[in-house]
Amino acid sequence: MPSVGLEHYLVLSAVLFSIGLYGVLAKRNAIIILMCLEIMLNAVNIALVAFSRYVAPTLLTGQVFAIFVIVVAAAETAVGLAIIIAIYRRHDTIESDKIDLMKW
Amino acid sequence: MNLALFGPELTLTATALAVILLDLFIERKGLLALLSIAGLIVSAGFTVALWGTSEGAFFDTFAVDSFALFFKLLFLGIAALVILASTDYVSKFERFRGEYYALILLSALGMILMSATRELISIYISLELTGISLYVLSGFLKDAKSTESSLKYLLLGAMSSAVLLYGMALVFGVTGETQLDKIAFAVYSITLGTASANPALILGVVLLIVGFGFKIAAFPSHMWVPDVYEGAPTPVVAYLSVGSKAAGFAVILRVFSTAFALPDWLSSSWGVIFAVLAAIGMFVGNLSALPQTNIKRMLGYSSIAQAGYLMVGLAALGAAPFAGVLGQSGVLFFLAGYALANLGAFAAIIAISNKVNSDLIDDYSGMIKRAPVLTLALSLSLISLIGMPPAAGFIGKFYIFSGAVHSGLLWLVILAVINSVISAYYYLRVVKVMWFNEPASDEKVPSSGALRLALLISSLGVLLLGIAPGPVLELARNAANMLGF
Numbered sequence: 001m002p003s004v005g006l007e008h009y010l011v012l013s014a015v016l017f018s019i020g021l022y023g024v025l026a027k028r029n030a031i032i033i034l035m036c037l038e039i040m041l042n043a044v045n046i047a048l049v050a051f052s053r054y055v056a057p058t059l060l061t062g063q064v065f066a067i068f069v070i071v072v073a074a075a076e077t078a079v080g081l082a083i084i085i086a087i088y089r090r091h092d093t094i095e096s097d098k099i100d101l102m103k104w
Numbered sequence: 105m106n107l108a109l110f111g112p113e114l115t116l117t118a119t120a121l122a123v124i125l126l127d128l129f130i131e132r133k134g135l136l137a138l139l140s141i142a143g144l145i146v147s148a149g150f151t152v153a154l155w156g157t158s159e160g161a162f163f164d165t166f167a168v169d170s171f172a173l174f175f176k177l178l179f180l181g182i183a184a185l186v187i188l189a190s191t192d193y194v195s196k197f198e199r200f201r202g203e204y205y206a207l208i209l210l211s212a213l214g215m216i217l218m219s220a221t222r223e224l225i226s227i228y229i230s231l232e233l234t235g236i237s238l239y240v241l242s243g244f245l246k247d248a249k250s251t252e253s254s255l256k257y258l259l260l261g262a263m264s265s266a267v268l269l270y271g272m273a274l275v276f277g278v279t280g281e282t283q284l285d286k287i288a289f290a291v292y293s294i295t296l297g298t299a300s301a302n303p304a305l306i307l308g309v310v311l312l313i314v315g316f317g318f319k320i321a322a323f324p325s326h327m328w329v330p331d332v333y334e335g336a337p338t339p340v341v342a343y344l345s346v347g348s349k350a351a352g353f354a355v356i357l358r359v360f361s362t363a364f365a366l367p368d369w370l371s372s373s374w375g376v377i378f379a380v381l382a383a384i385g386m387f388v389g390n391l392s393a394l395p396q397t398n399i400k401r402m403l404g405y406s407s408i409a410q411a412g413y414l415m416v417g418l419a420a421l422g423a424a425p426f427a428g429v430l431g432q433s434g435v436l437f438f439l440a441g442y443a444l445a446n447l448g449a450f451a452a453i454i455a456i457s458n459k460v461n462s463d464l465i466d467d468y469s470g471m472i473k474r475a476p477v478l479t480l481a482l483s484l485s486l487i488s489l490i491g492m493p494p495a496a497g498f499i500g501k502f503y504i505f506s507g508a509v510h511s512g513l514l515w516l517v518i519l520a521v522i523n524s525v526i527s528a529y530y531y532l533r534v535v536k537v538m539w540f541n542e543p544a545s546d547e548k549v550p551s552s553g554a555l556r557l558a559l560l561i562s563s564l565g566v567l568l569l570g571i572a573p574g575p576v577l578e579l580a581r582n583a584a585n586m587l588g589f
Contacts, residue, residue: 010277013273017266017270020266021263021266024259024263030255030259033259034259034262037259037262037263037266040263040266040267040270041266041269043270044266044269044270044273047270047273047274047277048273048276051273051276051277051280052276055276055277055280056280056281059280061225061276061281061282062273062276064225065224065225065228065272065273065276065282068225068228068229069228069269072228072229072232075232075236076232076236076258076262076265079236079239079240079258080239080258080259080262082240083239083240083243083251083254083255083258084255086243086246086251086254087251087252087255089246090246090247090248090251090252091248091251091252096255096259099252099255101248101249101252101335102249102252102253102330102331102334102335102401
């Protein structure tokens with residue numbers, strides 16, 4: 001039975017990243033878009049940790065990078081949710097295709 | 105490690121925290137603006153005191169060199185001008201004035217860190233520090249347009265930082281390093297053959313370009329620009345249009361000239377990518393700006409085009425990374441001139457829109473009779489943005505384009521010159537409306553002393569850089585020389 005190697009993690013990461021990207025582009029609900037952004041960032045974390053384990057196993061650079069990404073993602077989500085609340089108060093909706101005061 | 109190397113950043117952090125704290129006790133909020141500017145001046149003083157040093161700090165993740173110091177002075181100046189120009193605007197806020205100044209200072213902190221870092225993790229952190237503060241600032245008015253612009257800015261910003269991170273992860277995976285100079289060392293031995301068999305490096309570099317492109321409002325990631333420019337508070341737009349763009353170019357110049365300058369096939373590939381993006385970006389920006397009726401939105405599209413001109417410099421760098429620093433010093437000089445011109449334009453727009461309550465170009469008719477000083481300054485800024493002498497924009501464009509010709513990119517320079525001509529139409533239309541159309545009323549447009557000061561500094565700066573560019577060019581050349589050529 002073949003063991004799990006670097007490429008398996010990378011495929012998982014690429015698939016998750018693509019799912020997240022699709023969600024960001026196709027979904028309408030702002031909260032779901034934020035969740036898809038989280039999926040994208042976590043896909044990156046998987047890649048980082050896997051690279052760290054297989055490419056530079058003596059250093060923990062990749063793991064440290066992933067921890068920083070998690071922290072920044074939390075901050076970004078906090079700001080994002082606050083903005084969504086402000087949007088809901090003004091527009092009475094968080095559907096992104098109905099928030100369209102400014103267009104070409 | 106010598107903490108003095110970190111003096112400008114520490115000062116800025118302390119000032120931002122002090123502003124938030126004092127906001128709780130002080131009734132006269134004007135003092136907060138004074139305190140912020142004092143902090144910026146002290147920070148600039150530390151920066152000047154560090155002039156000439158070339159050292160690394162924090163395990164070499166953080167460079168103190170003439171490149172970083174040039175950009176630090178630029179960002180501190182930008183933040184100070186924005187605060188001067190926004191005192192009027194902010195006095196209308198009922199609450200959160202302290203937070204406004206603190207957020208400006210914090211994003212300035214992020215920008216000066218961006219110009220100094222030479223390590224992927226800290227690049228990401230400082231990029232996000234800038235970005236998150238700006239997301240909040242652009243929603244500061246809390247009205248329908250402002251919140252909408254900040255949501256769009258946040259979602260697209262977070263998406264492009266995820267793309268950027270994926271690129272960083274791939275580069276880390278190929279090289280096993282996050283330090284830029286060590287990445288350069290690992291990349292050096294990769295041949296075109298191995299890279300085509302295992303395209304992770306190429307994919308990583310492309311994703312980095314797309315991710316950084318968001319910050320500089322460059323072509324594939326430019327969708328947020330017009331909406332955020334239209335909806336966000338005008339001083340914030342002034343700030344992010346110049347600060348975010350200059351910081352993005354600082355990072356791109358450092359990353360690409362340090363980590364990916366060699367081997368030759370790599371630098372020429374990203375050079376071609378930048379050249380194509382520059383060409384498309386210039387046309388998209390300028391052609392979309394032509395029919396705009398809102399002046400802020402028009403400047404948004406113009407900023408996409410300006411990013412295109414600046415990327416001509418990056419394309420020249422990629423085509424011939426060791427041919428000298430003409431193009432790169434041109435990019436630095438252009439950024440300084442662009443910052444002054446754009447800040448001047450937006451300062452005038454803040455004052456005028458305060459009075460007429462509109463950003464429509466038609467409402468600027470006859471402004472020369474209602475606000476002669478503002479009109480003069482705005483016209484000068486627009487002339488600099490076109491790139492006509494005697495303003496700073498001309499010298500900047502001249503150096504970038506001659507650098508590109510030296511690197512054999514004549515076709516791109518021809519396209520850029522055609523675009524400059526297109527852009528003259530929509531910039532001059534505003535000038536024409538202001539000077540020759542009949543005013544809608546005779547009421548004068550008032551402006552505060554602080555705003556006039558900001559306007560005076562930026563207009564004088566634009567003229568000075570245009571007439572006597574020598575000293576700043578020398579600084580820019582020294583700074584560009586630092587980038588490991």
